[in-house]
Amino acid sequence: MIRKGLSMQNLNQSLRIGSSASKLSNSSFTSQAAASSLLQVCEPSAYRKREVKVGQFLTRYGGEDEYADVDWDKLGFGLMPTDCMYVTTSTNDGSFSVGQVLPFGNIQLSPSAGVLNYGQGLFEGTKAIRRENGRTVLFRPAQNAIRMQMGAERLCMLSPSVDQFVDAVKQTALSNKRWIPPPGKGSLYIRPLLIGSGPILGLAPAPEYTFIVYASPVGNYFKEGRAPLNLFVDDEYHRATRGGAGGVKTISNYAPVLKAITRAKSRGFSDVLYLDSVNKKNLEEVSSCNIFIVKGNVLSTPAINGTILPGVTRKCIIEIAQHHGYKVEERQIPVEELLDADEIFCTGTAVGVASVGSITYKNKRVEYKTDSKSVCREMYSTLIGIQTGSVEDEMGWIIEID
Structure with missing residues (x-):
């Protein structure tokens, strides 16, 4: 009902x-x-x-x-x-x-x-x-x-x-x-x-x-497997608009991004990172997952504002990061902050926690840390550990069904 x-x-x-x-x-x-x-x-x-x-x-x-x-x-x-x-x-x-x-x-x-x-x-x-x-x-x-x-x-x-x-x-x-x-x-x-x-x-x-x-x-969701992703920032096509249905998981959100994804993949990119449709300057999300940027001890992710899907994995990573002592900010993130980030990673049920090796914006390619000591790897290991049982489920997130 x-x-x-x-x-x-x-x-x-x-x-x-x-x-x-x-x-x-x-x-x-x-x-x-x-x-x-x-x-x-x-x-x-x-x-x-x-x-x-x-x-x-x-x-x-x-x-x-x-x-x-x-x-x-x-x-x-x-x-x-x-x-x-x-x-x-x-x-x-x-x-x-x-x-x-x-x-x-x-x-x-x-x-x-x-x-x-x-x-x-x-x-x-x-x-x-x-x-x-x-x-x-x-x-x-x-x-x-x-x-x-x-x-x-x-x-x-x-x-x-x-x-x-x-x-x-x-x-x-x-x-x-x-x-x-x-x-x-x-x-x-x-x-x-x-x-x-x-x-x-x-x-x-x-x-x-x-x-x-x-x-x-x-x-693995991406053909790269666990290899770092290469994203393209698209300022022509938009995933969602204010007042629309970008904040819910409706089928109508996905066909409109196929054009942008097809074009990006034909150029060798893994996926597309979208900007807000009003100013075309603030980060929103990737076609099928949320995004985090890491700078020092701070993890930042675009705030839920009606155009961004409130991902379950996104929320889990926020809670895990805070539990590990990181500061987490949910806020408006200008695209220029990509240029100075230490790490970028994506989250979603299908993708899990996927590291980003590079992002290209206006023909400028920026590369990021993806080694075994990365924050992304730490978040991934903890999340997978809780799911598989190698890490204690202190949050009560797991349901055994047999």
Whole structure:
């Protein structure tokens, strides 16, 4: 149901509540029980059985901890269809029906569906990670649920409750468990998707909404892998404008940046860093991730102002940096500060924490520190450590689901 009274301030405050995700682990939805019955609905696709060493234990495909037939060492960031997806639709009373886990596949939509005609669509991204002890964990999915509710309010959509969102993510992860990469080989990227599926001709909110959660095993987001990125500052194209929807994760934010990305990649750059659309002089974000600049003991990142997505990873890095004794500033950052920065790095669910080796602005290329003693490496190691279990989760960010 559309949540009233939510604001960007509410979201920022909610992202500071480190333990909220953990509290949801005892949700009234019981994903383990649901997972035991969903196998009658969603059968695994064909695969070869073989043996593989995972950490210190040996797993045989076809058993309880089976693995799909994937070359995990060559895993990139592309769609690899898995076994199942979660689907539910809104009801007349404004809530969502109990979801089903179904075989992954195409969906049917009316040509006049709200998402196709007027762009009523939101998506999120979170990950399931397999640890060395064989346990599977999720990382702060409740924050993604809250952000989807924020986006739904902005686009006049109905949205699932936080509990139902988190439970759907759990069910999707459990039903696709054999697609979760071995420890250190990647993660299962989970994509919750909310669309206006009901037919509408005149410009108005759709009469029905569908919530889908699907997944794909992934490795590094950028083709460079863990190598430093080379960014291009684009002062012609803009990712978002004031008063628009740049601060929510709507599907309509992404097609407009494809032109800028395509042009930059044709010139050998990894991605594009955008400036504000009013003055064309202040940093905003990269196409699919937030950005940080480092100068001495200070980390700075553009303030959330309605045009910048409040990234969950962004917020985690702010909290980790403060915990490590760094000063963190969320503020307006003139593009000229890139010229004097010690380090630059990007953050996001898909990209993780990615170091930036160089940035080119108005034909001037600036290079940055990327060695093993960098702040970026420190932030990355801590974040990954919390996710994989090698660093204690003092924030309460992790949910074990099996």
